[in-house]
Amino acid sequence: MSDEQQEALKKITDEMVTTKTHWFEYWQTFSAFDTWQFWATILIFVAPLILLFIFLDRSKAFRIGFFGFGVHMITVYIDAFGTTHGLWEYPFKWLPFLTNSLGLDASLLPVSYMLLYQFTLRHKKSYLLYMIGLSLVFAFGVKPLMGALDLFQLYKGMNYAHIFIAYLLLASIPYWITEGFAKYQDRAARPSGA
DSSP, X not given: OOHHHHHHHHHHHHHHHHHHHHHHHHHHHHTSTTSHHHHHHHHHHHHHHHHHHHHOOGGGHHHHHHHHHHHHHHHHHHHHHHHHTTSEEOSSOSSTTOSSOHHIIIIIHHHHHHHHHHHHHHHTOOXXXXXXXXXXXXXXXXXXXXHHTTSOEEOTTOOHHHHHHHHHHHHXXXXXXXXXXXXXXXXXXXXXXX
């Protein structure tokens, strides 16, 4: 690595450390244990996981879990893109060193879509149709409510229609991947010649 590149990388790293220090100071002042918002972010994380533990169809746990992991990963990528590009922000965080909302990205969204996916598998319903409905609820119900409670803020011309499109992506891509793997598994399980 050239000296010029090394210097540029060090400058970026130093700025990131400074920004994280500012976030931690902000969190201690405005978002720590003594705020109701901190406890709301904990609830957003814990409550869906409890519901998943109660309602998960254990006979399909691997397939539903694989799907949920996909939702989680796409959600993290989309949320990281939005927060690092200043499109939206979460003023109250459970953990100050994360750029996104851990409760939404790791629990509420994946569990909601997992339970929806489970429902559509069990009742042979169209996942994509129900997914559009749930995405509408999140984009035009949950996110505006979070905005009204100052748990979420939009910037740079972003609106809830853009959030809706993001939800369609984060719920569609893992579905297609999971269904593709399920078809491969089903083909492999068939006796040869059948």
